[in-house]
Amino acid sequence: MxxxxxxxxxxxxxxxxxxxxxxxxxxxxxxxLQVTSRLTPDxxxxxxxxxxxxxxxxxxDQTVAFGFxxxxxxxxxxxxxxxxxxxxxxxxxxxxxxxxxxxxQAIVSSNTRLLSRTPGVGAKTAExxxxxxxxxxxxxxxxxxxxxxxxxxxxAAVQEDVEMTLLALGYTSGEILQALQxxxxxxxxxxxxxxxxxIRAAITWLSR
Numbered sequence: 001m002x003x004x005x006x007x008x009x010x011x012x013x014x015x016x017x018x019x020x021x022x023x024x025x026x027x028x029x030x031x032x033l034q035v036t037s038r039l040t041p042d043x044x045x046x047x048x049x050x051x052x053x054x055x056x057x058x059x060x061d062q063t064v065a066f067g068f069x070x071x072x073x074x075x076x077x078x079x080x081x082x083x084x085x086x087x088x089x090x091x092x093x094x095x096x097x098x099x100x101x102x103x104x105q106a107i108v109s110s111n112t113r114l115l116s117r118t119p120g121v122g123a124k125t126a127e128x129x130x131x132x133x134x135x136x137x138x139x140x141x142x143x144x145x146x147x148x149x150x151x152x153x154x155x156a157a158v159q160e161d162v163e164m165t166l167l168a169l170g171y172t173s174g175e176i177l178q179a180l181q182x183x184x185x186x187x188x189x190x191x192x193x194x195x196x197x198x199i200r201a202a203i204t205w206l207s208r
Contacts, residue, residue, distance in 0.1 A: 002065070005031055006051040009044055017119070018089075018096040022067065024052065033067035036096035042069060057088050066092065073100050075140070083132045085125060094118050102173045108138050113164055114173065162198045171206060179205045 007026035014020050020040055024031045033052055044050050052067040053074045066088060068074040073095065080091040094103055097118040106114040107130055115126035159180070166176045179202040 002054050002056055004051055004053045005033070005067075006049065007031070009046055009048060009050050011046075012040060012043070018093045022052070024050070031065065033065045034092065035067040036092055038096055038099060039067070039069055055088075064088070070100075076100065076104065076137075079133055079136060079140070080129070083129055085128065090118070090120055090125075093120060098173055102177060104137055105177060106173075107133050109159065110134060111159065111163065114167075117167070117173075161195045162202065165195075165199050166202060166206075169203070175206060176202070 005024050005026055007024035009022065010025045010030065011023035012020065013023075014037070018036060020035050020037050022033050022035055022040075022043065024033065033054065035052070039052075053069070053071055055066045055068070055074055055077060057064045057066065066074075066077065068077060077088075077091050077095060080086050080094060081088055094115070098106060098114065102114075105111075110130045112123060112126035112130055115121055115129060116123055121129075162180065163173070163176050166179075167173065171179075180198070183198070183201045183205050
């Protein structure tokens with residue numbers, strides 16, 4: 001199995017949706033890799049070298065190589081596609097919509113509403129992802145030494161409502177996660193189940 005490819009970046013094709021194809025020249029052989037749009041800002045200029053971790057999907061009619069910025073991101077993708085009904089395209093869409101850390105956090109915290117923001121992921125699919133991966137990812141995150149989310153944040157009873165309200169106001173999942181963690185550490189809201197108080201405090205922090 002190919003663990004990674006290291007070569008010269010020669011082309012980027014944006015095919016719409018979450019599909020982006022990058023072409024690497026590795027020893028005069030061109031390899032097409034499907035990556036998330038989140039990866040493209042971190043790519044070097046054409047003609048420069050880059051290393052991309054890979055997962056190769058082999059089917060009867062085609063072989064598709066998926067590319068990732070790190071081993072942990074590739075491992076998360078492999079965990080996702082191990083869930084019944086989650087194919088590689090949906091796995092890539094989940095990574096692209098939420099990002100690496102936010103996706104793990106959503107699954108571990110059972111935030112099915114946040115998972116359902118991904119096109120094609122309905123409520124039942126989100127519930128299945130949480131059911132099959134919550135414990136696995138929590139344990140894997142500890143074993144792999146990945147940073148845990150800082151302590152502080154709304155209690156589970158209100159977290160989803162707060163996040164969905166802030167998402168509707170145009171904030172990104174990453175911004176919301178940072179705001180809730182910061183507000184939880186700076187104020188006495190940690191054990192407060194007042195959704196409106198959390199929303200006001202988070203907006204104030206985000207507007208600084």
